Amino acid sequence: GAGVSQSPSNKVTEKGKDVELRCDPISGHTALYWYRQSLGQGLEFLIYFQGNSAPDKSGLPSDRFSAERTGGSVSTLTIQRTQQEDSAVYLCASSFITGGGTEAFFGQGTRLTVV
């Protein structure tokens, strides 16, 4: 497809279980971002991948959160031992990095509910 695709669109999981969220960025985009958005709140930065550089993991809230990007394309965000406070919408974005333009294209998000 032409846009950023995220799956699943909704995920309900039991507390303590692990979840994997997937992001398919726009083809050719070298930068990929993950954000978390709680109800009525702004976007909380989680992690950023740029080409073959080491990812910027400075926003990951705990060691239960990890992400990888395989082959410079698809990315997976993994949350281990989920807690109720992990409930939020997880948004992925990708960008084609040029000299200055870093317009980010967002997916529709994955709504995670931990019960």
Add this chain to the structure above:
Amino acid sequence: SQKIEQNSEALNIQEGKTATLTCNYTNYSPAYLQWYRQDPGRGPVFLLLIRENEKEKRKERLKVTFDTTLKQSLFHITASQPADSATYLCALRMDSSYKLIFGSGTRLLVRP
């Protein structure tokens, strides 16, 4: 500490008026500032980008200003329409990294 502040209270205006939204930041030195629109249940959509050496940028009914001395950006929508009702987010990008940091957004309501 580093902060990006947008008015958390919704801005409620009459159709046809100009909406002005504010983005203030502290302890950042952004090279670029972007504005996005977010509708309920959707991901943000890019609107405008302004560079640190630009004072003002326009696109159709939208205007963005960037004052690096005041550490503030203003986002204007002229001749507002009910369809402009949404949450508007500002985002900063530093020169040293392509990481995008977002503010919490301001909700705009345009009454018909």
